[in-house]
Amino acid sequence: MITIKDVAKMAGVASSTVSCVLNGKDNVSELTRQKVLDAASKLKYVKHGAASELKRKNTQTIGVIVHDMSSPYFSELVKGIESVIMHHGYDMIVCNSLGGEHSTASRYIREKRIDGAIVIAQNIQNKLLLEAAESGFPIVVMDRELNNDHIVNVLIDDEQGGYVATRYLLDKGHRTIAYINGTFSSDCNLLRYQGYLRALHEAGVEERKEWRLSGHFTKEGGYQAAKFLIENELPSAVFFASDEMAISGLEAFREHHISVPEQVSVVGFDNIHLSHYVYPPLTTFRQPKTDAGQLAGHVLIQMLKGETVESSYILNNQCVERHSVRFKTSV
Amino acid sequence: MITIKDVAKMAGVASSTVSCVLNGKDNVSELTRQKVLDAASKLKYVKHGAASELKRKNTQTIGVIVHDMSSPYFSELVKGIESVIMHHGYDMIVCNSLGGEHSTASRYIREKRIDGAIVIAQNIQNKLLLEAAESGFPIVVMDRELNNDHIVNVLIDDEQGGYVATRYLLDKGHRTIAYINGTFSSDCNLLRYQGYLRALHEAGVEERKEWRLSGHFTKEGGYQAAKFLIENELPSAVFFASDEMAISGLEAFREHHISVPEQVSVVGFDNIHLSHYVYPPLTTFRQPKTDAGQLAGHVLIQMLKGETVESSYILNNQCVERHSVRFKTSV
């Protein structure tokens, strides 16, 4: 392995001088600089990352912790993060939190192999985050509410999302609106449900327990929920807590010859790519993921620089109007 | 910061003993072991990654280098890789090659911040890979052919893909078959085209230059290509080099009231999620991505262990038959 010493020897200078040159310090004469650079390139010198880190105490890289890389949710977010991180001269790596305590993600956080983290991974324990953040390691959390001096939240407001989705349906004249849950235990599902409730109450509409069904955020779940509705009583509209569920709900309706939106209106949530292509094109609610990613990146960089930031940032969802909802004139 | 020395002091032993305990060496008495463990947990000791790496000369992590994290192609591949990497006790991080020379990926490879790499990123130069591999750094390349002692290829055979797709159409009785290119410069496009040619020749069918159109692997490109065919002369079948192009091609046909597969048969390539949902459901060719990812992981691990491996592994594509092709009886 070629080290800084080899370069120094070849250039006829001290290793410290080489270090200065390579790190762009200005206290080196142009002549020496050239000698060093020549030697380095001749020897194909590359610095050893770990050694430099050990000394410097930072890695110039930030970690994005995700729990499922293949989710489309993640990929949009990451695009936003990436653009600002790179722009500020930091590197970015993404780590999987699969395996919890023993995951790559935990290790990278614990062992300070990164300078800061952006986490979107429910299966990472608060405890780990809290402990890591204590020691001046900034973290931006995007999948839960969690605060301390070194942790800030960048969230998309699911309660607001549930509210506007329901409100949208209400404004179109619907009064019997079913809500198809995602996973019960997930925060975002719960919040959307609360938004749903708030909109209902505000409009003076009673919630009907039998119209709160579970769809587990899966295709199968969405299908079953729709089928249940069909076999019992059909509401005038149904709000699926995710597009994926909504799309298979649509399938169930079609199979049972119930036309959307004529007989039942449907809205989804997420605005996944597919929702544009199904029949009828699905009206849904878009989360500003790229924006959220960019914001998260910015905030983390600011924290890294020691600037003060808010402890929480909340973004709103936007309606993407397509053709799965009809205006219901009162009978 | 809590170091190994602090733990040693508290436990009343030497720091080397602490190191042994923490690294699971067996030459420590149970009593000392306990004392050390207690002290470590009391002090919330965590090892400093960089220091350990510096000494040990390896990181126990392998890097997956991709050029676009949001591509669905990548996400399936990565799932395969991940499962075997984790299984063997290595960590996995994914790095973006955006920015070429200055990308996170290049840095991680050059500075040996990872023990080996799996690359699927056309914008990483061969030179970088070749140089890194020289110094006993194993690399599995999945997006090109590139070999040396420490680089092996795991590829999906695009030539075979182009061949079977064309052959499929030929077997269904089609004799006039257009080929819609992806990006001209990309290997996979070229190879698919060569496969197309081979199948044609084998069947004694002449290639017609005007039926080789460029679609750039984009939606827009697919649409334009289809439109061009419509406005000039319609072949009996068209082979789009990607599903994305094929799907917008389908759109173009629909808009011009040309029914698929009655008037023209269509096949795509990739088997993306969407292709199942469009109308008519698209017949396409599936690349065994998860398998390829797993294989790549295995091979890399073997190389890391110093075992000998083949220099190249090639996987085949499989037909996913749906409804966009009809059997053409000769007139």
Place this chain on the structure above:
DNA sequence: CTGTTAGCGCTTTCAG
């Protein structure tokens, strides 16, 4: 079974 010792490769004062 335990402790001493000698670095890994790099950066950074601090004198020359």
Place this chain on the structure above:
DNA sequence: CTGAAAGCGCTAACAG
């Protein structure tokens, strides 16, 4: 403007 020297935190011989 340049170089010598002192470690960063950890590991791996090697003695005791």
